[in-house]
Amino acid sequence: MRITLSRYFSRKIDKFISGEESTTTASVAKTIMRMARSNRTKTVLACNRLLVSLDDARHDARYARDEAAVKSDSDAYARAHAESRFVSHVLQALVAEFRDVVDNYELSEYSAESYFIVNKLQNAIPRSTHSLRDFISAAADCEDSDAAMEWLMDNADIVRCDHCEEWEWAESITGTWDDTRICRQCVDDSFRWSEYYDSYVSESEARNARDEGGNHVLVSEHDDNFCYNEDLDGWAHCNYEHVELVIQSYHSSKRDQRLQHDDWTNTNKRYIGVELEVEVQSGYDREDKASIIHKAVNAGIKGQKVFFESDGSLSHGFEIITQPMSLPAHRQLWQWLQNRSLTKGMKSHQTTTCGLHVHISRSGLSALQIGKIVAFINAPENESLVTAIARRYGQAATGYCRIKDKSKIGNAHRSQDRYEAVNVTPRSTIEFRVFKGTLKYESVIAAIEFANAMVEFSKPYSGYGCNDMKADCFLEFIDKKIPQETKTLRAYVHNRLEIA
Numbered sequence: 001m002r003i004t005l006s007r008y009f010s011r012k013i014d015k016f017i018s019g020e021e022s023t024t025t026a027s028v029a030k031t032i033m034r035m036a037r038s039n040r041t042k043t044v045l046a047c048n049r050l051l052v053s054l055d056d057a058r059h060d061a062r063y064a065r066d067e068a069a070v071k072s073d074s075d076a077y078a079r080a081h082a083e084s085r086f087v088s089h090v091l092q093a094l095v096a097e098f099r100d101v102v103d104n105y106e107l108s109e110y111s112a113e114s115y116f117i118v119n120k121l122q123n124a125i126p127r128s129t130h131s132l133r134d135f136i137s138a139a140a141d142c143e144d145s146d147a148a149m150e151w152l153m154d155n156a157d158i159v160r161c162d163h164c165e166e167w168e169w170a171e172s173i174t175g176t177w178d179d180t181r182i183c184r185q186c187v188d189d190s191f192r193w194s195e196y197y198d199s200y201v202s203e204s205e206a207r208n209a210r211d212e213g214g215n216h217v218l219v220s221e222h223d224d225n226f227c228y229n230e231d232l233d234g235w236a237h238c239n240y241e242h243v244e245l246v247i248q249s250y251h252s253s254k255r256d257q258r259l260q261h262d263d264w265t266n267t268n269k270r271y272i273g274v275e276l277e278v279e280v281q282s283g284y285d286r287e288d289k290a291s292i293i294h295k296a297v298n299a300g301i302k303g304q305k306v307f308f309e310s311d312g313s314l315s316h317g318f319e320i321i322t323q324p325m326s327l328p329a330h331r332q333l334w335q336w337l338q339n340r341s342l343t344k345g346m347k348s349h350q351t352t353t354c355g356l357h358v359h360i361s362r363s364g365l366s367a368l369q370i371g372k373i374v375a376f377i378n379a380p381e382n383e384s385l386v387t388a389i390a391r392r393y394g395q396a397a398t399g400y401c402r403i404k405d406k407s408k409i410g411n412a413h414r415s416q417d418r419y420e421a422v423n424v425t426p427r428s429t430i431e432f433r434v435f436k437g438t439l440k441y442e443s444v445i446a447a448i449e450f451a452n453a454m455v456e457f458s459k460p461y462s463g464y465g466c467n468d469m470k471a472d473c474f475l476e477f478i479d480k481k482i483p484q485e486t487k488t489l490r491a492y493v494h495n496r497l498e499i500a
Contacts, residue, residue, distance in 0.1 A: 057083075057087050061080050061083040061084035061087055062080075062084050064076070064080035064083075065077055065080035065081045065084055067080075068080055157169060157170040157171070158170060159173045159181055160181075161173065161181060161182055161183040161186055162180045162181045162182060163180065163182045163183070163186040163190065163202075164183065164185070164186050166183065168183040168184075172184050174187060174200065175199060175200075176191065176199055176200045176201065176202070177194060177197035177199040177200065177201055177220055177223070178220070178222070180202075182200065187200060190202060190203050190204070191203060192206050192218060193218075194206070194217070194218040194219065194220075195217070195218070196211065196217035196218060196219055197219070197220075201218060201219065201220045202220065205220045205221045205222055206218055206219070206220065206221075207219055207220070207221045207226070207234075207235040208234065208235065209226050209234065209235035209236055209237070210229070210232065210234075210235075210236040210237065210240050211236075211237050211240070212237045212239050212240055214240065214243065214245070219235065221235070225237060225238055226238065229242065244302070245287060246287060246290040246291045246294045246308050247286060247287055247290045247308045247309065247310055247318045248307065248308065248309055248310070249309065249310055250309055250310055250311055250312065251309065252307075252309060253303065253307035253309060253321050256302075256303045256307070257273075257323060257324060258303075258323055258324075259271055259323075259324050260323050260324060260325035260326070260329060262325075262326050262328070262329060263326075264326035264327060264328050264329075265325070265326045268326075269363065269364050270360065270361050270363075270364065270452070270455065271324035271325060271326070271360075271361040272324065272325060272326065272327060272330060272358065272359065272360060272361075272448060272451070272452060273321070273322055273323070273324045273325075273358075273359040273429065274320075274321075274322045274330065274356070274357070274358055274359070274444070274448060275319055275320070275321050275322075275355075275356070275357040275359070276319065276320045276348065276354075276356050276357075276437060276438075276444065277311060277313075277314060277317060277318075277319050277320075277348065277353065277354040277355050277356070277437050278314075278317050278318065278319075278320065278346045278347070278348045278354060278437065278439070279314060279315060279316060279317035279346065279347050279348065279351050279353060279354060280316050280317050280318070280345060280346055281345050281346065281347060282316075283345070284345035284346075286316060286317065286318055289318075289345055289346060290308040290318055292341075292342060293306075293308075293320070293336065293342055294306075294308065296336055296339070296342055297333070297336055303323065304323075305322065305323055305325075305333055306320050306321060306322050306323070306333070307320075307321045307322075308320060308321075309321060313353055314353050314354070315353055317346075317353070317354070324359070324361065327448065327449065327452055327485060330445065330448050331445055331488075334441055334444045334445060335441060337439055337440065337441040337444065338441050343439045346439060347439065348437030348438050348439050349391065349436055349437055349438045349439065349440075349443075351437060353437075354436070354437025355433060355435060355436060355437050356435035356436065356437050356438060356443075356444065356447055357431055357432065357433050357435070358431070358432040358435065358447055358448055358450075358451040359426070359429040359430070359431050359432075360429060360430055360432070360451055360452065360455055361428065361429055362426070362427070362428055362429050362430055363428070365430065365455065366460075368460075368466075369455070369458045369459065369460070370424060370430060370458075372457075372458035372466060372469055373422060373430070373454045373455070373458050374422045374424065375469055376454065376457075376458075376469040376470075376474070377421050377422050377432075377434060377454075378421060378422075379469065379470075381470060381471065382469075382470065382471045382474075384471065384497070385471040385474070385475070385493065385497070386421075386434065386471075388493060388496040388497055389435070389446060389447065389450050389489070389492070389493060389496070390434040390435045390436060390447075391435065391436040391438065391443065392434065392435070392436045419433070420433070421433060421434040422434070432447070432450075432451045432454075435447045442488055442491075442492055443492070445488040445489075446488050446489045446492035446493070449485060449486050449487075449488055449489035450486075450489050452485060453474070453477075453478050453482060453485065453486050453489065454474075456477075456481070456482055456485070457473075457474055457477050457478075462477065462481070463477075463481070464477060475493070478490060
């Protein structure tokens, strides 16, 4: 059959090129199919072989045409070009004829092979899973299904998924960290991407872990380089040595806050806590900067005086949180800001993200006293004084420290909004949030002294009542009544109001 078909086709090519016979490629294809059907048991097999032979002939003709062009042989080029066109047209027509046979499964013995060859020669093999399932089904229906599947694996670019064991196109298969082959569906349903491996990990065996450098990574529990670490109560690289980071998670210091007692706190029954947000400049490491301050302020002892926490509102910085302590203790503590080597590479005032928050213990404060404080801070007539101390102007006094109308002192202490200039929602403190971040010692101490002075000014026996919650009354009070506790504040206000 193969010889007869080949001879017939060769003869047609010669007559077509020489012009001896006007033959359409479609009629040639129909004749070939008619000759093939005369021996039905071998029709598909014979046509398969012929299709492959024609495809080879087409490539040979094109190669000969290109060679002739390089050698400038016009006669050889014309013949090769004509042969290439004729073979291509006949092949296209023959594929169309042959598809009818394959699609109708006239002979099932080689249907899977035929289906692939036809699609391959048309350069249009569908890449959908549905089409692949059709091919696999066709091979399974063959009388010799093992041979058909063997042919598919040898001639079709398919691979079996190691996870679901379904056959898939090789281009749809990807590898995992341990070279397991998985299909796209399994990737979506049962695997996670690991930056550490730059590959996929099975969901069922994925573990959050620390690598050798302490970085958080996603790994497989079957990776022999990782094991369970009792110090971390989690997975880590076997060579990982646990070193607790200085910068801890947000609000992690709450459980370690301890009141720092001294004569001042015993006399005033009051504690002050400060939160200072800072950004670390480009080229500096957050952990390194925090570690330097930690060693200088805490002598390397966690929480001795301050804590360091991450804060989602910061771009590349951290928050410095003090233990609750006295005013004199704060004056001593924040002197580290005067050491340029400790503040280098950080910024706070010149940002849109950093604030300075001062907490005053709520114990001993009446609702009226809190109402006076809130009303004073939010009063429009006190804006010049408050903004001079807080260093926030215009839009800077919005967002996380909003100024609101609090003219009614009786209701001023009631609010559920923690992002006001004075936050009264904490159970054990009131929080002055109005201050902008700073790395200047005088600015920090002025803010602390101001918060403390507001508590003193709002006391029932201060000599100033609800109608006296005005800037000039406050300045008079700190000059006459508590000059020692407002040394930095009074000089600070004088300079800033004079500049303004």
